[in-house]
Amino acid sequence: MRVFRARVSLITILVGAGLVLSLRAQTIKELRLGMASVGLPAVDLGLRMDEIRGPATADSPKRQAIKASMQAAAGASRARGARVLVKFIEGLPSAARLSAVADVSRSAVMTTAPAYADFDIVQVAPNEDAAAVALAFGDRSDVEYAQVAHTFHTMFVPNDPLYAGSQWNLPMINLEKAWDIQPQAGSSITVAVLDSGMAYQNATFTPILPAFIDEDGTRYPSLGRVTIPYSAAPQLVGAAGAGRLVAPHDFIWDDNEPFDFDGHGTHVSGTVGQLTNDSVGTAGVAFNVKLMPVKVIDSVWDFLFFAPNQGTDDTVARGVRYAADNGAKVINMSIGRTGPSAPAVESAIRYAVGRGVFIAISGGNEFEEGNPTEVIAEIASRVPGAVSVAAVDRSRAHAFYSSTGSYIELAAPGGAGRGFGTAGGVFQQTFDPTFTDTFLLPPAQFRAPRFDVLGYIPYQGSSMASPHVAGIAAMLMQQGITDPAAIEEALENTAIDLGTPGRDDTFGFGLVDARAALRGLGLAK
Amino acid sequence: MKTHTLLLLSCLALASPAGAQDPPALSIRPFIMGAEQTFTASDTFDTVFETTRGPFFGGGVQVVIADQFVIEAGASRFKQDGERVFRTNAGSIFRLGIPLTATIVPFELTGGYRFPVSERVRPYVAAGFGSYSYKETSEFADDPENLDVRKSGFVVNGGAEVRLHRWMAVAADVQYSRIKGILGDGGISEQVGEDDLGGVSLRFKFIVGR
Numbered sequence: 001m002r003v004f005r006a007r008v009s010l011i012t013i014l015v016g017a018g019l020v021l022s023l024r025a026q027t028i029k030e031l032r033l034g035m036a037s038v039g040l041p042a043v044d045l046g047l048r049m050d051e052i053r054g055p056a057t058a059d060s061p062k063r064q065a066i067k068a069s070m071q072a073a074a075g076a077s078r079a080r081g082a083r084v085l086v087k088f089i090e091g092l093p094s095a096a097r098l099s100a101v102a103d104v105s106r107s108a109v110m111t112t113a114p115a116y117a118d119f120d121i122v123q124v125a126p127n128e129d130a131a132a133v134a135l136a137f138g139d140r141s142d143v144e145y146a147q148v149a150h151t152f153h154t155m156f157v158p159n160d161p162l163y164a165g166s167q168w169n170l171p172m173i174n175l176e177k178a179w180d181i182q183p184q185a186g187s188s189i190t191v192a193v194l195d196s197g198m199a200y201q202n203a204t205f206t207p208i209l210p211a212f213i214d215e216d217g218t219r220y221p222s223l224g225r226v227t228i229p230y231s232a233a234p235q236l237v238g239a240a241g242a243g244r245l246v247a248p249h250d251f252i253w254d255d256n257e258p259f260d261f262d263g264h265g266t267h268v269s270g271t272v273g274q275l276t277n278d279s280v281g282t283a284g285v286a287f288n289v290k291l292m293p294v295k296v297i298d299s300v301w302d303f304l305f306f307a308p309n310q311g312t313d314d315t316v317a318r319g320v321r322y323a324a325d326n327g328a329k330v331i332n333m334s335i336g337r338t339g340p341s342a343p344a345v346e347s348a349i350r351y352a353v354g355r356g357v358f359i360a361i362s363g364g365n366e367f368e369e370g371n372p373t374e375v376i377a378e379i380a381s382r383v384p385g386a387v388s389v390a391a392v393d394r395s396r397a398h399a400f401y402s403s404t405g406s407y408i409e410l411a412a413p414g415g416a417g418r419g420f421g422t423a424g425g426v427f428q429q430t431f432d433p434t435f436t437d438t439f440l441l442p443p444a445q446f447r448a449p450r451f452d453v454l455g456y457i458p459y460q461g462s463s464m465a466s467p468h469v470a471g472i473a474a475m476l477m478q479q480g481i482t483d484p485a486a487i488e489e490a491l492e493n494t495a496i497d498l499g500t501p502g503r504d505d506t507f508g509f510g511l512v513d514a515r516a517a518l519r520g521l522g523l524a525k
Numbered sequence: 526m527k528t529h530t531l532l533l534l535s536c537l538a539l540a541s542p543a544g545a546q547d548p549p550a551l552s553i554r555p556f557i558m559g560a561e562q563t564f565t566a567s568d569t570f571d572t573v574f575e576t577t578r579g580p581f582f583g584g585g586v587q588v589v590i591a592d593q594f595v596i597e598a599g600a601s602r603f604k605q606d607g608e609r610v611f612r613t614n615a616g617s618i619f620r621l622g623i624p625l626t627a628t629i630v631p632f633e634l635t636g637g638y639r640f641p642v643s644e645r646v647r648p649y650v651a652a653g654f655g656s657y658s659y660k661e662t663s664e665f666a667d668d669p670e671n672l673d674v675r676k677s678g679f680v681v682n683g684g685a686e687v688r689l690h691r692w693m694a695v696a697a698d699v700q701y702s703r704i705k706g707i708l709g710d711g712g713i714s715e716q717v718g719e720d721d722l723g724g725v726s727l728r729f730k731f732i733v734g735r
Contacts, residue, residue, distance in 0.1 A: 127604065181623065181665050481611055481619040490611050520609040520621040521712045522661050523566075523573050525672045 041202065042231035045432050045455035046281075047162055052417035052425040053263075053433060054365070054401075054460035082130030083149040084108070086137050087119040096142065104136035121149070156180055158276045158283040162456055166427045167282055168394050169413030173468055175285060178475065178514035186286035186474035190246045191272050191330040192323035193467070194316065195265030197258040198293035199233040199431065199451065200245055207305045209448060218443060226448035230259060233266050233454055235282070235429040236291070238275045247326040250295040251315045252307045258295035261302050261451065263431040265293065267459050268334045270428030271467035272474070282427050282456055285471025285514070292328050294319045297335055300439055301449060311335070316376075317348035320359075324352035329477050331359045332470035334463030338364075338372040346379045353385035358477070358484040360470040362462035363390040364403030374403050381407035385484025387491065390507060391415070391465040394424045396498060398506050402462055409508040410491055411498060414465035415458065425458020432457065472514045479518050490517045548592040554734030557584040558601060560700070562726040566708050566719035572618055573625060573713060574607040581631070581726065589735075595637050595649065603629040609663055612713055625663040629722065631702070632656045633680055649698070650683040659707045659722060678704030678723055686732065696730040 088097050097120060101110050107125030122137075124130045130148045137146030156179040157163070163170070170176075179185060209223040237244055250258035260266045273291055274284030296319035297311035309315055316335065323331050331352060349359055364374030377388035388407050391399035391414020398404075399416040415426040435450040469491065476487050494517040495510030503509050560581040564570045567577040583601025590596075609623040637651025654677060661672040684698020702723035709720025 177665070479621050481621075483613075483617065483619075486611065486613045486617060486619060489613050518621070519623060519665060520611040520619075521716065522609050522625045522663055522672075523569050523627055524659070524661055524708050524710070524712045524714055525663075525666075525670055 041452075042199075042234055043453040044234070044281075044429075045453060047166065047427070048432060048455040048457050050422070050434070052415070052422045052458045052460050054415070054417075054425070054464070082124050082126075083111075084122040084124055084130055084134045084137065084146055085117075085119045085149050086122050086134075086146045087144040089142050089144055092142050100137070100140060100142060104140070105133045108133055119145075156183065156277075159279050160276060160281055160283045161279065162281055162427060163276075163283045166423070166456070169415065169426050169464075169468065170283060170285065172392075172394075172396065172413050173285075173472070173511065174513050174515040178472070178518050181515065181518045182475050182479055184478060185276070185288040186273075186471070186478045187288035189286070189329045189474040189477045190290040190292050190327050191286065191332060191470055191474050192292035192294050192319075192326075192328035193265060193269045193272060193470075194294045194296045194319045194323065194331060194333045194335065195260075195268050196262040196297040196299050197250065197252075197260035197265045197295035198236065198248070198269050198291070199231065199260050199263075199266040199454070200237055200248060200258070200291075200293055201232045202452075203230040203259065204228070205230060205305075209304060210306075212304065212439075214439070220439065220443045220446050223446070223448055228448055229450055229452040231452035231454065233270070233429050235275050235280060236266065236269055236273070238278070244290055246290045246292045246328075247322075248293045249319075249322055249326075251319050251322070252295050252298045252302050252309045252311065254308060258293045259451075260293075260295070260299075260431075261305070261436070261449075262297075262299035263433060263436060263457070264299075264334070264459075264463065265295065265297070267426075267428045267430040267457065268332060268463060268467045269293065270430065271426065271464060272332055272471045274428055281429055284428075285468055286474040289330075289471070289474045292323060292326065294323050301436075304439075313342050313344045317344040320345065320348035320352050324355045324357045328352075328357055330470050330474045331357055332467050333359060333361045333376065334461075334466045336362055336364055336374045336376040338366065338375060340375070342375045342379065345376055346383075349379055349383055349386055353383055353484050356482065356484060357385075358470075358473045358487045359383075359386040360466045360473060361386060361388050362466040363388045363408050365391075365401040365461050365463075367398075367401055367403050371403055371405070373405055373407065377403070378405070378407040381409055385488055387469060387488050388508070389462060389466040389469050389512075391460075391462040392498070392507070392511060393418075394420050396511060398499070399460065399462075399465075401460070402465075402506075404505045406505055408505055409488070410469055410495060411507040411511045412465035412468035414462050415460040417458070417460055422458045425460050426464040427456045427458050429454055430457050430459075469512055472512060472517060475514065476517055490520075548589075548735055550591055552587075552589040552592075552735050554587040554589060554732050555584065556587060556599075556696075556730045556732040558582070558599060558728055558730045560601065560726040560728040562603070562702075562724045564724040565703075565721040566714055566717075566724075568717040569708060569712075569714040569719045572610055572612055572717070573627075574605050579603050579605050581629075581728075583631075585633075587732065587734075589639070593639050593641060595639055595651065597635045597637070597651065597653075598633070600630065600632045603627075610713065612716060623664050625661065628658075628660040630658040632658075633702075635680060635682065637682075639686070645688050647686045647688075648684070649686060649696075650681075652679070652681040654679050655702065655704070657704050657707070657722065661712075672707075674707055676704060676706040676722075678702055680723075682728070684728070686730075692733060692735055694732040696728075696732060698728050698730075700726045700728055702726070 205228040211222040276283040276287035380386035380388040391402040393416035435453040492509040497510040498507040581601040585599025633655035635651040635653030682700035686696040704722040708714035
């Protein structure tokens with residue numbers, strides 16, 4: 001999770017030390033954008049198992065210091081009645097076959113034998129028990145076998161090559177069978193991702209990089225004007241390009257170009273809706289949703305590029321209201337903070353939910369740092385239609401960093417490297433930090449970042465858990481549950497109870513179960 | 526039409542010969558039946574099927590002893606299509622578009638008494654037991670998620686038989702059934718706290734025989 005305070009220490013150092021040199025006079029746009037939409041396609045490095053990103057990783061303190069056709073339209077097919085496949089003994093005359101059909105069923109009609117089959121097909125009326133007809137055929141001495149032609153349904157397993165080997169998180173929440181129920185995977189729903197932006201288009205930036213001092217007091221030199229390549233994440237926008245995007249907006253730069261200079265927002269967006277079943281990379285939860293990138297968090301580079309705004313309460317509140325006013329039906333907020341209450345954000349959350357928007361909020365990553373209350377997640381616990389999401393690791397246990405408290409409502413895979421290595425992370429396509437986080441290098445090696453080199457990077461954090469819930473919520477919206485509070489109930493009522501029986505402070509109501517939520521209830525089952 | 530004709534002919538074939546004047550000491554009387562049942566689990570049925578009632582069709586045979594005592598064995602069938610739902614705790618219902626089919630097949634055995642109030646009209650009461658098969662299937666269900674169970678229950682009924690002809694009669698009665706052990710352990714019925722698959726039926730019979 002990127003907390004608001006993520007960059008505060010660096011900001012303080014820079015401003016306080018007055019080492020921003022002479023660059024403040026330059027305009028924002030000169031510093032930032034060279035040519036939008038002009039840039040080379042991304043360099044795809046594929047699966048990166050070098051390190052895991054997120055809280056409690058080796059470099060996280062430094063980073064923090066700086067920083068889804070078709071409706072299953074089965075109704076019509078049901079009305080056609082059932083078919084029974086009957087294999088008569090070899091050489092039985094047609095007249096005898098017809099006689100057998102008349103013997104076992106009052107409604108059955110022999111259809112023309114298909115050329116491809118060594119059996120006959122008997123059509124049974126909808127009001128007759130096809131299984132009983134098949135049994136009656138089976139009891140006859142002139143029949144080798146008889147069976148009802150049961151309906152098969154897809155057992156959708158994405159063909160994305162990294163799905164089977166690396167994405168333990170999606171089967172964990174029963175997504176394959178959920179995709180069977182809803183192959184459209186949320187295609188009519190817009191999910192707003194309030195985060196650090198999104199790698200949604202190619203561009204070239206030509207900012208002047210200032211000198212700065214890191215949290216250890218080490219001085220990094222100015223690099224002057226540099227050219228920074230920037231590429232869209234192909235697995236987010238794909239061939240559809242910007243057509244998948246709805247009303248992108250940047251509240252850090254006050255424009256409509258929410259470029260992600262961190263990678264976090266791109267990764268989170270991937271979990272919500274990474275292009276899926278395209279034989280490339282990884283899969284996403286609601287892989288057909290429309291995405292609304294709303295940038296409300298500033299990264300280290302935003303700061304070094306002199307972004308005018310920071311990811312503070314007012315920025316986040318504006319982002320929530322903007323998403324609700326521009327067609328989002330689900331908002332994911334893999335952001336948060338501790339400290340004093342956040343009435344402005346709470347008001348915005350209540351406004352959005354009141355407009356029919358479901359909100360998933362990450363539950364926090366500070367379990368081992370005193371486990372303070374996460375203020376934004378705590379709001380969710382008081383607003384029906386907004387949920388706070390804790391993280392579980394690959395073994396469905398409490399992720400070591402995941403905050404606990406009475407405000408936790410659900411759990412989802414957040415990943416954890418501890419005990420699992422990088423294989424315990426949540427993988428999605430985003431920038432390779434080797435090329436972006438150059439501020440982590442010694443001053444002598446400090447260089448301009450490249451935002452055109454992407455890979456499938458393992459992250460851990462409740463930031464990674466929340467978009468799982470947001471994606472399922474989008475699928476529930478498309479399935480017909482349009483009320484945010486009802487979505488929350490559906491998710492909580494169908495969650496897999498973990499830990500102490502019933503709701504608890506670690507997992508809330510339990511691990512979200514996509515299939516159970518989408519499938520709903522019958523009379524007795 | 527063909528089916529109905531066959532059923533009628535079957536009933537006639539099974540019917541005992543009617544006496545000219547006096548009722549026989551023992552009469553075996555096939556019947557066909559249609560019923561409209563209002564289910565006790567009204568919230569459950571209303572949530573899934575958007576109605577609390579449903580039709581049963583079936584038939585059976587009655588054995589009338591000394592024109593006063595009757596033993597009836599009958600079977601019927603109810604089948605309804607609906608869709609799976611999500612119901613909030615406050616009662617809002619969201620239909621999920623996932624087809625569901627419920628089938629109830631009761632086999633009921635009752636014994637009763639016919640009040641000799643007139644030659645033409647015979648009020649009656651009866652009580653007995655039933656064995657009830659319940660199947661619930663839905664799209665995308667794994668095998669264990671489809672339900673196929675049989676439980677027992679009891680029934681009481683009362684009504685009147687009206688003789689139309691010396692070997693044909695019609696009857697109408699109201700039957701109450703109570704069937705536990707099928708609903709209430711899962712699904713919407715568990716959520717709304719209903720566990721009785723029975724209900725009150727208005728039944729109409731066409732009886733062949735005396």
